Amino acid sequence: MERRNIVYIAKSLDGYIADKDGGLDWLHSTPNPEQSDMGYNKFIEGIDALIMGRTTFETVCSFDCDWPYTKPVFVLSTTLTGVPKGYEGKIEVLNGSLTEIVDLVNNKGYNRLYIDGGRTIQSFLKEDLIDELIITTIPVLLGGGFPLFSNLPKKMEFKHIESKVYLNEIVQNHYNRKR
Numbered sequence: 001m002e003r004r005n006i007v008y009i010a011k012s013l014d015g016y017i018a019d020k021d022g023g024l025d026w027l028h029s030t031p032n033p034e035q036s037d038m039g040y041n042k043f044i045e046g047i048d049a050l051i052m053g054r055t056t057f058e059t060v061c062s063f064d065c066d067w068p069y070t071k072p073v074f075v076l077s078t079t080l081t082g083v084p085k086g087y088e089g090k091i092e093v094l095n096g097s098l099t100e101i102v103d104l105v106n107n108k109g110y111n112r113l114y115i116d117g118g119r120t121i122q123s124f125l126k127e128d129l130i131d132e133l134i135i136t137t138i139p140v141l142l143g144g145g146f147p148l149f150s151n152l153p154k155k156m157e158f159k160h161i162e163s164k165v166y167l168n169e170i171v172q173n174h175y176n177r178k179r
């Protein structure tokens with residue numbers, strides 16, 4: 001199967017993925033009476049594994065719910081010395097060069113990878129390792145916080161695949177990297 005590294009993330013109008021305190025309440029600011037998942041479950045069905053940054057992992061751990069993932073999760077960290085207690089069998093901790101990390105995960109048979117976390121996505125983009133961007137824009141200006149994008153060493157072009165509007169307010173754009 002073709003190897004793809006895919007970003008699926010929600011951002012504010014001004015390009016943040018968490019507010020100044022790391023808060024995510026604004027993601028749910030649009031009334032959603034029918035509990036639309038905005039394509040999330042279909043997306044998750046189509047991936048083999050996740051690679052996420054340590055901050056995102058810790059945010060997920062802080063949610064008052066069971067472990068939400070049914071696919072293998074690889075957490076990038078230079079500071080975690082092992083898998084935190086309670087997460088054995090749920091995650092693996094990796095660190096090193098991104099190409100080595102992606103090779104290692106691909107060699108385990110996981111080809112379609114969901115790349116999650118701000119700094120993680122930025123470091124993948126810096127090395128041109130992202131093949132698809134699925135970005136859901138919430139109509140709010142946060143005024144600061146954790147940015148989705150940062151400086152890049154070169155211009156990178158993407159081809160628009162489709163746009164969807166959810167709840168009459170939330171726009172989801174899907175792009176493929178032009179190579």
Ligand SMILES: NC(=O)c1ccc[n+]([C@@H]2O[C@H](COP(=O)([O-])OP(=O)(O)OC[C@H]3O[C@@H](n4cnc5c(N)ncnc54)[C@H](OP(=O)(O)O)[C@@H]3O)[C@@H](O)[C@H]2O)c1
Binds near residue numbers: 080096
């Ligand atoms: N809006 C959304 O849809 C959405 C989605 C995901 C996350 N979020 C939120 O956005 C924020 C993301 O935080 P963040 O920007 O700090 O990003 P992050 O990517 O989640 O975490 C950054 C951490 O990941 C580790 N890391 C990243 N690249 C690495 C590499 N190549 N090798 C080893 N370790 C690496 C480092 O951990 P160490 O410091 O341990 O080395 C780094 O400090 C969180 O608040 C999260 O809840 C929002």
